[in-house]
Amino acid sequence: MSExxxxxxxxxxxxxxxxxxxxxxxxxxxxxxxxPRIVGDLGGVDHLSWVVTAYVLGTTVSTPLWGKLGDLYGRKTVFMTSIVLFLIGSALCGFAQNMPELIGFRAFQGLGAGGLMVGAMSVLGDLVPPRERGKYQGQFAAVMAVAMVAGPLVGGFITDHADWRWAFFVNLPLGGLALALLALRLHLPKRRTEHRIDWLGAALLSIGVTALVLITTWGGTQYAWSSAEIRGLAVAAVLTLAGFVFVERRHPEPIVPLSIFKNRNFTLVALVGFLVGFAMFGAITFLPLYQQIVQGASATNSGLLLLPMMAGLLLTSLVVGRVITKTGRYRMFPIIGGVVMVGGMLLLAQLDAHTSKLASGAYMAVLGLGMGFLMQTTMLIAQNSVEIKDLGVASSTATFARSIGGAFGVAAFGAIFNHRLHALLGERLGTAAAGRLTSGSGGGARIDPTTLAQLPAPVRTAVVDAIAGATSGVFLWSVAAAALVPVLAFFIKEVALRGGPPVAERAAENTLVAQEG
Structure with a gap:
């Protein structure tokens, strides 16, 4: 296949x-x-968190598996399979009649979702050499920006004007169109070889990752960090992941080849991805609450208030992508991105009850600029650090590291936020009153715009000040993790980006080539 x-x-x-x-x-x-509309129809508010947790579990567990399966059986077939599973899961969620059904279908949907991002990045890696990949990855960053802004708008419109089931059915036409395009027009070569699936490694990884996600989801909320449940999950995670490493070192075709971590650049960008997920996703999770409670934005408009951050991310992603394509140099960008990201976190640590929307938007724009230097560049370095045959594994492992970092960050900063919130409310209102306001599941679950409007003015002021203080505290703590990003990035070695088309390279390596589709 020619370039x-x-x-x-x-x-x-x-x-x-x-x-x-x-x-x-x-x-x-x-x-x-x-x-809120789903719970109002199906009931089961006590299982609300599981609707999210089930999806996160399915996505996180399956991400490394999709990457390896794509390497073994061809990325087109595996990518399309993940889309089909996601669409089936979406349809099932839309037809759910009770909360247990919805939770089960969300887990199934998450299994398919784990292959969407990995598949897209891996197919791009097959079609575009690393030297030119940056400018296309900038378009992927644009999609992230659109999703962050459009998601609340679409969700709000569906909630206000349509049945909640359309929150799931809306996936069907988009996914169907993507599936048709890929089925008819995407042609990738694959090798005819016999494979031995590492089922034991897959099982151990799934159990270990599930335990980690449950620890970050339940720790400090549903169960105390020192509880027998959390300790048991921690032991299970350690034992199964240790067993996973043992199995991977001996299996001829491991799910995650540990040899890829011998490459210094790959290991460094995996660690950078973990820290970016930890600091960034963990911290910005609390921005919508700040915007709604402190700045008085609606749930829908809080998505629009994130637009400066997304604009910054999009701008630098597009510029950096084209510079990499033109010069072939990339080492400076994760270093710069880490420094700018720290600057954005420090600015957001200045948030208080009187910060204007213009000022907070400017702070978020700085954070977005830093993210734009990092998000796609780290994926590019990861893919360029491995052989073509391990492209899917490299993509999935890099995505997995960022996902796990985000899960840990949300848990860690959630604990910091809740502790800080309770302390600030206690100073203003007393311990008993603070306990009544923050005793809902997840710490501040009873503090929302509707509840806030019903409180006496002095209490309302105290709550607003406490939310602002807790949010700024989260960003201040996130600086510690973000500061490690440029330090690690400094040790990345500038390795020439492959300039030839990867598809042609793989075709030359294999004499028996069959066209998929």
Whole structure:
């Protein structure tokens, strides 16, 4: 397959790849906005968190598996399978009749979602050499920005004007169009070889990751960190992940080849991805609450208030991508991104009850600029650090590291936020009153705009000040994690980006090539 045909094919299938990415990013945001209506119809408010947890579990557990399966059986087939599973799960969620059904279907939907982002990035890696990949990854960053802003708007519209089931059914036309484009126009070579699936490694990884996600989800909320349940999950995570490493070192075709971590650049960007997920996703989780409680924004408009951050991310992603394509140099960008990200976190640590929307928007724009230097560049370095045959594993492992970092960050900063909130309320209102306001599941669950409006003016002022103080405290703590990003990035070695088309390289390596589809 020639470089010209690769590029012409990419122009046709790129919209399909972008739509798959949009589905992966958009779903949770839309569903989160529609959750009050879902609970009102199905009941089961005590199981509300499991609607999110089930999806996160399915996505996180399956992400490494999809990458390896794509390497073994061809990325087109595996990518399309993940889309089909996601669409089936979406339809089942839309037809759910009770909360247990919805939770089960969300887990199934998450299994498919785990392959959407990994599949899109891996297919892009097959069609575009690393030297030119940056400018296309900037378009993927644009999809992330669109999802962050459009998600609350679409979710709010569905909640206000349609049945909540359309929060799931909306995936079907988008996913169907992406599936049709990929089925008809995407052609990738694959090897005819016999494979031995590492089922034991897959099982151990799934159990270990599930335990980690449950620890970060339940720790400090449903169960105390020192409880027998959390300790038991920690022991299970350690034992199964240790067993996973043992199995992977001996299996001929491991789910995650540990040899890829011998490459210094890959290990460094995996650690950078973990820290970016930890600091960024963990901290910005609390921005919508600040915007709604302190700045008085509606749930829908809080998505629009994130626009400066997304604009900053989009701007730098597009510029950096084109600079990398033109110069072939990339080492400076994660270093710069880490420094700018720390600056954005320090600015957001200045948030208080009197910070204007203009000022907070400027702070978020700085954070977005830093994110834009990092998000796609780290994926590019990860993919360029491995052989073509391990491209899917590299993509899934990099995505997995960022996802796990985000889960840990949300848990850690959630504990910091809740502790700080309770302390500030206690100073102003007394311990007993603070306990009554923050005793809901997840710490501040009883503090929302409706409840706030019903409180006496002095109490309302105290709550607003406490939310602002707790939010700024989260960003101040996040600086510690973010500061490690440029330090690790400094040790990344500038390795020449492969300039030849990866598809042609793989075809040359294998004499028996069959066309998929």
């Amino acid at each position: 010209t045909s690769d590029r012409s094919q990419l122009k046709v299938v790129l919209p399909g790849l972008l739509m798959a990415m949009l589905l992966a990013m958009l779903d949770n945001v839309i569903v989160g906005t529609a959750m």
